[in-house]
Amino acid sequence: MSLNIVHLVGRTGTDPEIRYFDSGSVKCRLTLAVNRPTKKDDPPDWFELEIWGKTAEVAANYAKKGSLIGVQGSLKIDTWSDRTTGENRSKPVIRVDKLDLLGSKRDNENYNQNNDNF
Incomplete structure (x- = not known):
């Protein structure tokens, strides 16, 4: 038996980049910053x-960018x-x-205004 499941909760570090293909497929890429629960001073882990x-x-x-x-x-x-x-x-x-x-749209707007260095 093999298992490959990832669960993450965090804030987006970039606006999404969307790409449409001739085949009709759609692909989106973005980054996600995930804080570790143990230490608040550590930088977040980044995932693509x-x-x-x-x-x-x-x-x-x-x-x-900044959405939870x-x-x-x-x-x-x-x-x-x-x-x-x-x-x-x-x-x-991932x-x-x-x-x-x-989170709500208001939460995301407030987060972006308060975290310009994200």
Whole structure:
């Protein structure tokens, strides 16, 4: 048996980047900052999110920088060859299956006004 499930709750670090493909597919990318519950002075952990389909459109329309969201998905590793050095590179990405918009629009606006250095 194998299991690859990731649950995260945090604030978006960027506005969503949405991309429409000729095939009709829709993909959205954004970053998520997640604070550790143990130490408040530690910097947040940052995750790159990849969202597809209707969920991607919801993210693009409603999740802005600083929005509080919850996601459920799986961890995948993107790999590529560096164009300049030819070295193999990789990075972890969360492939989101479920997106929950947490907090109200007012909460998100207040957060953005109070946290310009986010």
